[in-house]
Amino acid sequence: MRKPFVAGNWKMNTDNHTSLELAKRIASGSREITSHNASIAVCPPFIYLQSVAKVLSASDIAVGAQDVYFESKGAFTGEISPLMLKDVGCTYVLCGHSERRHVIGEMDELINKKVTAAISGGLLPILCVGELLNERDAGQTEQVINRHIKKGLAGLSNEKVSAVTIAYEPVWAIGTGRTATPQQAQETHDFIRKLIAQMYNDTLANEIRILYGGSVKPDNAKDLMSRKDVDGLLVGGASLNADDFLAIIRAAV
Ligand code: PEP
Numbered sequence: 001m002r003k004p005f006v007a008g009n010w011k012m013n014t015d016n017h018t019s020l021e022l023a024k025r026i027a028s029g030s031r032e033i034t035s036h037n038a039s040i041a042v043c044p045p046f047i048y049l050q051s052v053a054k055v056l057s058a059s060d061i062a063v064g065a066q067d068v069y070f071e072s073k074g075a076f077t078g079e080i081s082p083l084m085l086k087d088v089g090c091t092y093v094l095c096g097h098s099e100r101r102h103v104i105g106e107m108d109e110l111i112n113k114k115v116t117a118a119i120s121g122g123l124l125p126i127l128c129v130g131e132l133l134n135e136r137d138a139g140q141t142e143q144v145i146n147r148h149i150k151k152g153l154a155g156l157s158n159e160k161v162s163a164v165t166i167a168y169e170p171v172w173a174i175g176t177g178r179t180a181t182p183q184q185a186q187e188t189h190d191f192i193r194k195l196i197a198q199m200y201n202d203t204l205a206n207e208i209r210i211l212y213g214g215s216v217k218p219d220n221a222k223d224l225m226s227r228k229d230v231d232g233l234l235v236g237g238a239s240l241n242a243d244d245f246l247a248i249i250r251a252a253v
Contacts, residue, residue: 004225004252005039005165005209005232007064007126008239009094012045019048020055025242027059030249035060038253039232041092042239046080053089064092064126067100070110070117082121093118096152097128098171108151115152119163126165126211126234127152129192133172141170142191149195158200165209166192167234173214175236182223182230185212189229218247225252 014022023042030040043064044052053063069079085093095118096111111127118125129148131141145168153161168188173180180188189210197205212224213234224230233252238244 002207002209002231003037003039005041005211006245006249006252007041007043007092007167007211007232007234008245009043009066009097009213009234009236010045010240011066011099011236013240014044014048016048016051019044019052022240022242023052023055023061026245027056027061029242029246030059030061033060033249033253038249040249043092043094049085049090050088057089062091063089064094065090065123066094066097068093068095068114068118068121068123070113072117072121082118082123086122091124092165093123093125094167095125095127096148098130098169098174101128102132102171108148111152112154115164116156116160119156119160124163124165126167128167128169128213128234130169130171130174130214136170136172141188145188145192146195149192150199153199158204161196161200161204162207165211165232166196167211167213168192169213169234175215177215179215179217179220179224180212182227185224185230186227189227189231193229216248218244218251221248221251 041062041064043066065085072081095114100106115125131144135144170180193205209231211232211234212230216233216235
């Protein structure tokens, strides 16, 4: 049985004060949800990770980073290593978020290095995959997902892949208010799970968690979660509002 997983991606939002307030409100509003029945994480900007992790240290809410570099230290100006993220209390890290792929220009090879380094550094990567609108319209969704997953996980052993969560985030649904239908999400999640079975084995495919992301809101979370292969939700905009994020968590658990 896969445990539901809800993660909030705060992107480049909040400030010193509001990040702490948001974290406190999420922690106090989700006291009844323990790590036995769900995994919950928030991904604040790098600069607030440590203070948010401190506020959440007495709760069951984990902290994740939104990105990571693949080297452990050295002359890489502006970058943050897996060890640094561990050091300030991170458990998870997003790798290959669509804004990093399509705004910053990250390619699959770089994302693969980040996933690999994250696992070696003791973090749990959330590998984000998803097609653009023109790719969906051209019937290329499975081809794109196939590439993102195969290249993103290249070279990882069965044991290492068990540290990974996949997030299916159709790019046309991110921040647009246009959510994939639960049926569209289920179809792609099913495709991903079968791909993992082909690449690794059935046990791993049954265990790996596949999150859906893209305009998740309190009113569509339950429907999305009702699908067999939707194991959790990666939430952007709605995770910046404590009430909305808590409602999404309750819908998912
Ligand atoms: C995201 O940032 O991963 C995301 C899914 O954003 P939103 O929920 O705002 O579409």
